[in-house]
Amino acid sequence: MCGIVGYIGTREAVPLLLEGLKRLEYRGYDSAGLTVMTGDDLDTHKAVGRISELEKALGSNGDRPTSTIGIAHTRWATHGAPTIANAHPHVSCEGDFAVVHNGIIENATTLRKKLQTLGHVFTSETDTEVIAHLIEEAYQDNLEEAVRE
Numbered sequence: 001m002c003g004i005v006g007y008i009g010t011r012e013a014v015p016l017l018l019e020g021l022k023r024l025e026y027r028g029y030d031s032a033g034l035t036v037m038t039g040d041d042l043d044t045h046k047a048v049g050r051i052s053e054l055e056k057a058l059g060s061n062g063d064r065p066t067s068t069i070g071i072a073h074t075r076w077a078t079h080g081a082p083t084i085a086n087a088h089p090h091v092s093c094e095g096d097f098a099v100v101h102n103g104i105i106e107n108a109t110t111l112r113k114k115l116q117t118l119g120h121v122f123t124s125e126t127d128t129e130v131i132a133h134l135i136e137e138a139y140q141d142n143l144e145e146a147v148r149e
């Protein structure tokens with residue numbers, strides 16, 4: 001069963017997200033990842049296996065992104081093998097939206113085909129990735145509205 005952590009505040013996000021994922025380790029998982037906002041950009045890091053592998057992928061403290069906003073996920077695969085490409089967060093084509101998700105999207109194949117005809121390029125086998133592209137497709141100037149749609 002996956003674990004999801006989010007943080008927005010004044011403290012460094014990466015250590016808090018990693019600590020949150022560790023506290024959720026009891027739920028079981030096959031891979032892990034996080035995305036933080038650095039200025040206007042999203043910075044995503046992923047690893048297969050334990051949280052310690054994600055910590056290695058993030059490098060030493062000096063190399064880690066500095067941010068006060070982020071999301072993190074431990075994955076229990078349902079759609080696609082446990083690989084780095086399939087680990088969450090999943091990011092939209094232009095890199096503006098990152099998504100973590102727990103569960104199954106029943107109509108993901110239909111949505112994926114529809115989004116591909118609209119020009120969206122998928123980089124994973126997951127059902128989750130359709131959410132990032134759907135939000136990108138719906139977004140005009142209001143994130144809440146795009147997510148609701």
Ligand code: GLU
Nearest residue numbers: 002075076078079102103
């Ligand atoms: N269905 C999604 C996937 O396979 C989410 C799995 C989960 O809940 O961790 O990536």
